[in-house]
Amino acid sequence: MLYAIANEQSGDVRAREALLDRAMGPLRKRKSSEVIRRGRLPAEGLAFVARSLSGALIGTVRLWHVDAGGRPALLLGPLAVAPEAKGTGIGSALMLHAIEAAERLGHQAILLVGDAPYYERFGFELAPAALSMPGPFARERFLALTFKPEALDGAAGVLRPTGAKISRASAALALAA
Template identity: 55%
Template sequence: MIAILSESPVDAPGIESLLDEAFGPRRRMKTAERLREGRKPADGLALVAVSSAGLIGTVRLWEVDAGGVPALLLGPVAVRCDWQGQGIGGRLVRTALKRAEMAGHKAVILVGDAPYYGRFGFGRDVVAGLALPGPVDPQRFLGLELEPGALSGANGLVRGTGAPQTAVPGAALVDMDRVAVPGYRF
């Protein structure tokens, strides 16, 4: 059984290891990282996939200003290599987008593979007036309007706007949601 759950502080080391495995040592040099660094993911929009093998996937969304329009930045999405090809990444993305829509967010942007993200409705047209704070292949800069027309007035530079990342002394490291997942390793 695979469960999609909200990320917990106990997941942090596993997520970092998974992202290093998936994207390599240069992952922190990417343009999208400039929008994420020093910030927390959007509330309720950092998810993990877990199985009896433990943490097997992750996705996060981040608050951004997309040329004057509030939006979310999706990514990174990663699935452990021995679990790829089973639809886990797709489940993570669909769940994250549904949660974003339910929370009232209206638009999501990302830097990623157009054929992969196109199946979720992402495309180039809605981000045509936007620019990222660093080099990126324009064919990989994509957007999705969760509400039609949400990005119609977006023009200019995308910048990170989410809450700053801070350590919370004495924060609980056990997420009780995990108790319901048979075989989950803490």
């Protein structure tokens, strides 16, 4: 399948939400990661989509600013690929693109909740034991990638959102697009 990765645009909101619903199901908004993302904007320059040659949105990934127990970090997610495009390498391409962009922009650590066997190939390993997510989460799925070995040294506590808040007006405008 041929596709292109680009920065997410405000007009992508409806297609992105529809893709997430199809790929992740109706319970996706109950995840602990969603608590951190709710009401926030993704980190500047770190929201990406994959489009088919026809222009259809077939993949998405975003990164969010968080306080990781006193250390600045990013929370990655959700990463999603349209069901009809699974197994084509789009998810891996989005991951690599997001990781490279985060490192290029000077970020030092990325955290996520996901399947370790999938994310280990990108360099993720178990997050520091002293860190946790808000609400229930599976410890073995809480992973970290650091660009500097000391990036999460001393990090302890529950992840907190630190990114810019989204205004109701801008949310309504994005949904109207």
